[in-house]
Amino acid sequence: MTQTISKEEARQLFEAHSALVFRMALLLTRSRTLADDVVQETFIRIFQKYHLYDPAKPIQPWICQIAMNVTRNLLRKNRWQVLTHLFPNTSDPFSAEEIVVQTETQKELWQLLQKLPQKSREVLVLRYYAELPLQEIAVILDIPLGTCKSRIHTALGLLRKKTENGVLQQIIKGGEM
């Protein structure tokens, strides 16, 4: 692998993976604007650190790891702004719910996901959206494998609990690791 990424390599990476990064970020941040920020910052870091990537390994977990770190940092920065309370409150003109949700079941799933703690959402997105193996998720989140399993179990449990009589109950009931 070359030390610096060529524009063509970068374009291929962006075209192959930007949609996944965007959708993961959308699930985690609930904002199209923030998800776009995550895409931009993630790919800048990927291009900067491409020489550190080991081509013997699959690239998707590496990209997901960078995207997850970028998302966490971005949310922290936003939290800082909210805490300091000095900036005008804004309505996000690109609120994701209106754009993403088309059916009642989708609305229910979207709202349930948003009620989960960040930690639970992260594992669910990595496991059930990006479909990454548990070992990879443990590496991405920098946690032991046992903790990773336990977080997924807890996250599914929380989803189940919040669904109770909803349409999604049956779907989540059988969620396997």
Next chain:
Amino acid sequence: MNQKDLHQRLTELMGEQDTSLSFDRVWKAYKKPAKKKWMLRTAVAVAGITTIGFTSAAFVSPSFASILQKLPFLSSIYEQPGILSDRGWEQVDRQALATDVEKTVKDKGITVKVTDVFYDGVRLALGYDLLIPEEMNEDNQLQVIAKSEIRGVKTDFMMTDSTNQKVDANLYRGGITINTSTLPESFTLDLKIEQIGEKEGSWKFAIPVSMTAEVKTFEPRVEAVYKDFQLRVKKVTASPASTEVLVEAIGPKDAWSMINFGVKDDWGTALEFAGGGGEDRKIDPQTGLESMTHRLLFGPLGPVNTKPEYLVLQPKLAIPVREEDHFQKEFVSELKGEYPLEFDGGWLGSLKVVGTEFQKDKTVLTYQVSNLDHQYSLLFIEDAKGADVFPSKMPVRVKKEPYEFQMEFPPLNPEESLKLHLIFDGYRKQEKSPEIKIPLGW
């Protein structure tokens, strides 16, 4: 149904959603990193984030665990890695304002012991220990899902949040904070913990609570009109842990969510936002106008300006900000021990770092701003590995003039290559909020 079904549902949910950014735009930003622009502005995006969401699962070494065992419960609330410390809880801890409670319940092999309670008429917190069975090899933090009620008191809202830290192989020490409506001076709190980690169960407590801190209350009778709202400051309460301002707003029906408030002291220091909510919402059948009392909760006054002559209430409407009116400038500079480090943001103002102290347990950065609109500008440090290190506490005002603040970070090694990042934000056409003076007769 199984994993594939959940994956399918999530895939359907996300559909063909895609970024609005083109590759060329991202490539351009990569090639010109100094000019890259963060697009930070959506408060909406973090509205549902809980404190639990920001904790990290670090390994606890046995030696560190023995230190943690001596920590008071409040440290688990205000010393979480990755979240900003709350100066109010820190003061409660330092001044030992919490009182002992000894109530223990065991269920599903887990023993919960409520150890402390703090209530100052404004903020309410409990301390607890969790003793888990040996086979529960758990994370550095255990998720605790709890509900609470105030016996015989109707509350308009009730938010119960829990945090904890592992302090020994089977022992967690934690705190529960309860954000609710205005409460009487004493009451019984019914707490029900429904889940600990993965285990569902029932750990119920009835805890007598009464005020344990000296508070000062003011009834300033200040009234003002802002846009379509008539405002009345009903009460201000100052305690070692908090500042509460009760503002009644009368306005059009359902418009309550459009109005927000900021509060600063007579030096212009914005008080640290700590929550709150609305109560006593009612509609006047004759006028059709709706009134609601906004319970604004902030951190304590001080630490230098502890008895301000007045506070300033700033109402503002939640109006979407146009992208073209938002300006942002990011600066990066090496922290090499040479001061002052000055960052000039043009019309946004300037910020000057005048010193950094690298202490054993923290790093303290002192800075001055030319314009108090930027008193809480985001400063973070990039360490030698390229990781972003964020402040651990909100900055505190240490001098009236020049406008000087101190900001704490986790301990850092000055021998390493460190870079300081500053992000200046501003809105060119932002409407200036009116300033409503609230005199405090100490």
